[in-house]
Amino acid sequence: MATPSLQTGSWQVRETALDPDTLGVAESVFALGNGHIGLRGALEETQPSVSRGTFLSGVYEHHPLAHPEEGYGAPERGEAIIGVADGAAIRVQVDGVALDVRETPPDTHERVLDLRAGTLDRRTAWTTPDGRRMRLHSTRLVSLAHRSVTATRWRLEAVDGPARVVVTSDLVANGIPPQVDNPDPRVAEALERPFEAGCSGRHRTGGHLVHRTRSTRIGVAAAVDHAVELSGGPAVPVDAVHTDGDDDRVVTTVVVDLAAGQSLDLVKVTAHAWSGRDPGEDLLDRAQAALAEAVDRGWPGLLADQRGVLEAYWEDADVEVDGDPELQDALRFALFQVLQAAAGVHDAPVGAKGLTGSGYSGHTFWDIDGFLMPVLTLLRPRDAARLLRWRTSGLDQARERARVLDLPGAAFPWRTISGEETSAYWPASTAAMHLNADISRSLRFWSDVTGRPLTEVGGVDVLVETARLWTGLAHHDHDGSAHLLGLTGPDEYTGVVDDNVFTVLMARWNLRAAAGACAAHPRDARRLGVDDDEPAQWLAVAAALHVPYDEVLGVHPANTGFTAYREWDFEAAPGPEPLQEHSHYLTLYRHQVVKQADLVQALWWCPEEFTAEQAARDVDYYERRTVRDSSLSAAVQSVACARVGHLDLAVDYLREAAFVDLRDLQGDTHQGLHLASLAGAWLALVSGLGGLHVDGEDLRLAPRLPDRLGRVRFRFRWRDRRLQVEITPQGTVLTAVDPDAGPLPVTVDGTPVTVEPGRPVTVPRVVDTPLLPAPTQPAGRAPRA
Amino acid sequence: MATPSLQTGSWQVRETALDPDTLGVAESVFALGNGHIGLRGALEETQPSVSRGTFLSGVYEHHPLAHPEEGYGAPERGEAIIGVADGAAIRVQVDGVALDVRETPPDTHERVLDLRAGTLDRRTAWTTPDGRRMRLHSTRLVSLAHRSVTATRWRLEAVDGPARVVVTSDLVANGIPPQVDNPDPRVAEALERPFEAGCSGRHRTGGHLVHRTRSTRIGVAAAVDHAVELSGGPAVPVDAVHTDGDDDRVVTTVVVDLAAGQSLDLVKVTAHAWSGRDPGEDLLDRAQAALAEAVDRGWPGLLADQRGVLEAYWEDADVEVDGDPELQDALRFALFQVLQAAAGVHDAPVGAKGLTGSGYSGHTFWDIDGFLMPVLTLLRPRDAARLLRWRTSGLDQARERARVLDLPGAAFPWRTISGEETSAYWPASTAAMHLNADISRSLRFWSDVTGRPLTEVGGVDVLVETARLWTGLAHHDHDGSAHLLGLTGPDEYTGVVDDNVFTVLMARWNLRAAAGACAAHPRDARRLGVDDDEPAQWLAVAAALHVPYDEVLGVHPANTGFTAYREWDFEAAPGPEPLQEHSHYLTLYRHQVVKQADLVQALWWCPEEFTAEQAARDVDYYERRTVRDSSLSAAVQSVACARVGHLDLAVDYLREAAFVDLRDLQGDTHQGLHLASLAGAWLALVSGLGGLHVDGEDLRLAPRLPDRLGRVRFRFRWRDRRLQVEITPQGTVLTAVDPDAGPLPVTVDGTPVTVEPGRPVTVPRVVDTPLLPAPTQPAGRAPRA
Secondary structure, eight states, rough: OOOOOOOETTTTTEEEOOGGGGGHHHHTTTOOOSEEEEEEOTTTTTSSSOOOOOOOOTTEEEEEEEESSOOOOOEEEEEOOOSSBBBOEEEEEEEEOOTTTTTTOEEEEEEEETTOOOOOEEEEEEOOOSSOEEEEEEEEEEOSSTTTEEEEEEEEEEEEOOEEEEEEEEESSSOOOOOOOOHHHHHHHHHHEEEEEEEEEETEEEEEEEEEETOOOOOEEEEEEEEEEEEOOOOOGGEEEEEEEEEEEEEEEEEEEOTTTOOOEEEEEEEEEEEESOOOHHHHHHHHHHHHHHHHHHHHHHHHHHHHHHHHHHHHHHHHHTTTTHHHHHHHHHHHHHHHTTTOOSSSSSOOOTSSOOOOGOOOOHHHHIIEEEEEEEEOHHHHHHHHHHHHHHHHHHHHHHTTTTSSOOOOSSSSSSSSSOOOOOOGGOEEEHHHHHHHHHHHHHHHHHHGGGGGHHHHHHHHHHHHHHHHHHHEOTTEEEEEEEEEEEEEOSSSBHHHHHHHHHHHHHHHHHHHHHHHHHHHHHHTOOOOOHHHHHHHHHHBBOOOBBBBTBBSSTTTTTGGGOOOOOOOGSSOOGGTTTTTTHHHTTEBSSSSSSSHHHHHHOOOSHHHHHHOOOOHHHHTTOOOTTTSSHHHHHHHHHTOHHHHHHHHHHHHHTTTTTTTTTTTTGGOOOOHHHHHHHHIIIISSSSSSSTTTOOOOOOOOOOOOOEEEEEEETEEEEEEEEEEEEEEEEESTTTTTEEEEEEETTTTEEEBBBBBBOHHHHHOOSSSOOOOTTTTTOOOO | OOOOOEEETTTTTEEOOOOOOGGHHHHHOOOEESSSSEEEEOOTTOOSSSSOEEEETOOOOEEEEEOSSTTTTTSSSSEEEEEBBBOOEEEEEEEEEEEOTTTOSSSSSEEEEETTTTTEEEEEEOTTTTSSSEEEEEEEOSSSSTTTEEEEEEEEEOOOOEEEEEEEEEEESSOOOOOEEEEOHHHHHHHHHHEEEEEEEEETTTTEEEEETTTTTTEHHHHHHHEETTTTTTOOOOGEEEEETTTEEEEEEEEEEOTOEEEEEEEEEEEEEEEEEEEEHHHHHHHHHHHHHHHHHHHHHHHHHHHHHHHHHHHHOOOOEEEEEEHHHHHHHHHHHHHHHHTTOOOOOOTTTTTSSOGGOOBHHHHIIIHHHHHHHHHOOOHHHHHHHHHTHHHHHHHHHHTTTOOOOOOOOOBBSSSSOOOOOOGGHHHOOOHHHHHHHHHHHHHHHOOOOOOGHHHHHHHHHHHHHHHHOOOTTSSSSEOOOOOSSTTTTTTTTTHHHHHHHHHHHHHHHHHHHHHHOOHHHHTTTTOOOOOOOHHHHHHHBOOOBTTTTTBBBEEEEETGGGOOGGGGGGSSSSSGGTTHHHTTTTOOBSSOOOOOHHHHGGGGSHHHHEEOOOOOOOOHOOOSTTTTTHHHHHHHHHTTOOHHHHHHHHHHHTTTTTTTTTSGGGGOOOOOHHHHHEEEEEEIISSSEETEEEEOOOOOTTTTTTTTEEEEEEETEEEEEEEEEEEEEEEEOSOOOOOOEEEEEEEEEEBBBBBOEEOOOOOOOOOOOOOOTTTTTTTOO
């Protein structure tokens, strides 16, 4: 697979040539979004393209889910995100010849994603077959300030001679075939043209479309308008612009003659509105109102608003890393994508790929609860709260799923858009019960970090119901111990096992957190039917849960028996492809080969359960057996390595997490970005090098500076106050960013300090001596990037 | 679900009324076959019907196998048995009114399956709307003597007045829609009209069709002819019979006027030939030659030949059970079905349902290797050898499957027709590696029983390659023990577990048997690349394999940890439906609930591995936890109960195994008969009450007589000599049936005796005192029937 040649620097990601082999990667990396709307980074002329389209968070369609051999509780209905009415296309003919990079290779080409402007800028120059030189300069944005709005300024200049220019600019529904990897033809059929047309309309410079999905009955309205100008003064003739179309299309055509040096300027604005409840007319009103507001604001206004949102964001979120400019750029890209994925989300989940592609059918996974959510909580707590409320709004569906599984409490869906379980392979989904504790953790983390009550995000209900789930899952043995049997931890190369340590420790945490939540919220507890005995039972189960330990090797087996499994022959591994592509689960499941951090993830999330020696030995053991065929792994390994003193390795993994998409390290960035890895990169910095750990009112830091980095600076929000942490060779400086904030207590390496505005605190640098030398990885599996 | 009201007695199974609720059951119970051709027991007029058609062993079609979530090594192509050109239909109109039991309910109706005649007889009387009384009497057979031939004598009598009769008799290809439960529409599409037409032809009284399957490219030729007569002498006018048709149909029409008391007699003979290699013309030649031979033999000849084959069979195979006439009849039905399933099979597997229905898509499973094959070996060793040769002919495919799984040796397919793996749910197929040892056992059993070398059935090759598979699967622990991890035993309610005892013991047996086979066949061993060290390695692995034992409870856990799993709440079970229909595998897999004998199956097949006390306790433990949601269980439980002295319970389970289809105990007999259960019933008698056990040259018996049975008599063939065992209250009489056979050594309850022709040996009755009282079963799960 080819590596994209994207350059970074100066808050930008730059493409300087169109590479057909990495087109899809660029479409994902250059995708724009605001958590509500997402737009793939395809060229305006739409071709060549790997996959393109506009997505709306929460707009999806059902499809059948056929299992060749049925199993009770296997979902019969799938869900897939679908492209909505897409306004990205602007095509142009010059003197009868299409400006298409395939037919007419450009003289020069450049695209720039600007992380402070929030725009994708494109400059392409062509010489037509007639020898006419044309320059295209487009700038595109999905508004972070105006949730429903997408806008493009598109400018075409006839450099050296007169040219007849015909521009067609589309808004098209049902027009882009979906990416479907399910071979059941009913799936493609359901997703091919998912929308029924409602009303549509056109006027001279634009129009609107209203549609509804056939099965999910989600209404989508889209409106478009164009402002057309010629440079140098002359008004565009009225009859130079007209709009045609039908129920599925609004096509605006501009026909003008450009003089040498003259430009045609098009500002295209689209607005989308959707709802699963409201009638189409209401949606159309909303889309048209948003469009009117954006048109009124004008292109300069939209640009300024965009920059304003980003200025505020970077003021909160920017990190600085001295000594590794590439990493510096990659971390900013990662933070930009976090914002794009979640800024405007409401009433819908964030998919594992945000809105940057239709990979994983747009489903949300624990990627979001486990990785994106803590970042949002520390940087954008209000976005986090909205997203948590979406999660907890699925509690009744999770209760029903638990009932189907004959379990008490609630079992949340492994992959979903609607809240219904849509996973087809249960050993790596239904059996991955840890998800429920991961969700509980994200709720409690938010409450701890913001200082706001759990009830604001529905957290008590979820903690109680997941505690009940764990109580139902725990098997009590003759000897008084309790076991979680036949489950699967994060590592998808080891499935259906007993006493998976990560799951056990998270369950224990969940049970205790639920008891704490009930004590703090007795009224809610009563509402949920929690009597006095129930929390005591939870605590008893938590205490009884069995954590296996291999006394001979002095490490935790990832699950009972793991350390006795056969070792994998890494030397014989045929290549960099994921092992699951050439090994059967039958083989993988009972070998000592780890797809992604599992036991090691427990070292991060449940540090209180491990002694320093255990952590050092466990890291050493699992580093040698982890292949990282999942993008969820590198950030976790980075944190764990940082905590046991392998700072160089921690930076290596941090780089891998941050570069996952810019360098297409997983080989599938064309399907969308790896949000968990991008969010994880920031967490690796903050929780790994910064040592951030949160428990109730306690905010703990343990800053470490790898020798290869000159300085690390990051910020986050704690109880509505921003704290800046600057780790330097001379020590770590803690600064209260907000001038009117109260004192901010924090524990640094075990020592309590209080940070007040205007009075930065410096703590001395700590340099650990690792208990063990830095481990090696399996052959060919050292950190990449 | 309704229970069919089939009566048995006098070597017959009788239906005395058409019950629309159990029509499908009757179609399976009344199916006729000879191992090569199978014909569902539908009415000649074809409707009403649940599913009907003619099957040829080995004629199947491919279909896509879509997995909603892909996994490496999951088969992408399915296989399904398909109905071939079907000649069962004979429809009649009398004075313009169809004689159809739905429109014109019969005055009387009876069908009789005759186990000695090998025919299905039908007598139905109608009164037409005009008041005309008509009597139909048909007799149908699938010839056990003429492999390719199916014949029906069909006689219609106008009882009390003149009647104009129009008969149409079909041979139709692509005419019967298949039963498809896979929701992927491509599956139904592939199977709907699976045949391309080749040549066809017609003459006045019949014709032929040649077809080829679209994907598997299997050619099928079918030819049909009719002999038409009128009772009382008058010749049938030439123009009263004619035949029409097209590429897919041969339709012979007879139009006659019957006087009162006169009958129309039709003898319809069809012949089929198929091949995956030969051209259609050759197949047509073969079908027409078979047809000509059958026509030449005539109806009385076909009947006589049929009776001749059955007389010989019953002479070899009949059992007598005094004191339980129902069981006596059911056992004869079971033995009849064993013959029908396997008598003529060649170059093809026997499906789990024989050719009695399209359930399980006609696939073969370990049902056949484990249950049918030992019966065939003891009763029809030449049929067994042909079937074993089919199995071993799949060795290269099994080697390739092992290679896909990154394992040495050979891994046979869990379900297949062609020899390719077609299972979609790997935890209950690919993980059920015991199949490979079961196949090895069936080969060695054949060699032991016949005294013929393993090489005659390809046995050395399979034993060697499966031993290599086990060597590859065995995980060696620090302490020198070897483990089989992450596999699934027979019990499909406990999957992906470690140290499944049945699998471990069968693997151990397989490894040792392979070493023995190499010692006995050194040249074959060398051909297979077995050096001097390899058998020693096998023996070392066999010795090292770990068998878990629960010292506290004093029982074998079915797998490591099983006895610590949570107990199932049987009282809360909602009904007689299989638990898998309302419980998720996640729940089932780690509860102490057993779908089918698993550890208990090891008590039967590996008795040398258990002390008498262990066996007694193990039976007691698993009886209380086994729900028998699989039809493979009752016979095994019967044997195990017999061996630990619970003779009454052994008979109860024997009855359940024998009545599985006559009483539709699994509720799915309409999809075809449960061959393994029917074969298992005989094994329960012979291996359970008879105590038959075979090991190399040793033939062991341990006859026991339950008080409720007055006498049990069975026969089997040992090294080409038939031995009769007659268990009576006075003792057991062993008789050499063949007058010219040599002395036959046999060990009875540990004492060697020699049986010679003309000198029956009587051994005294042994009455055991069971070590434990008879166990009870879970609520609602006591033996049925």
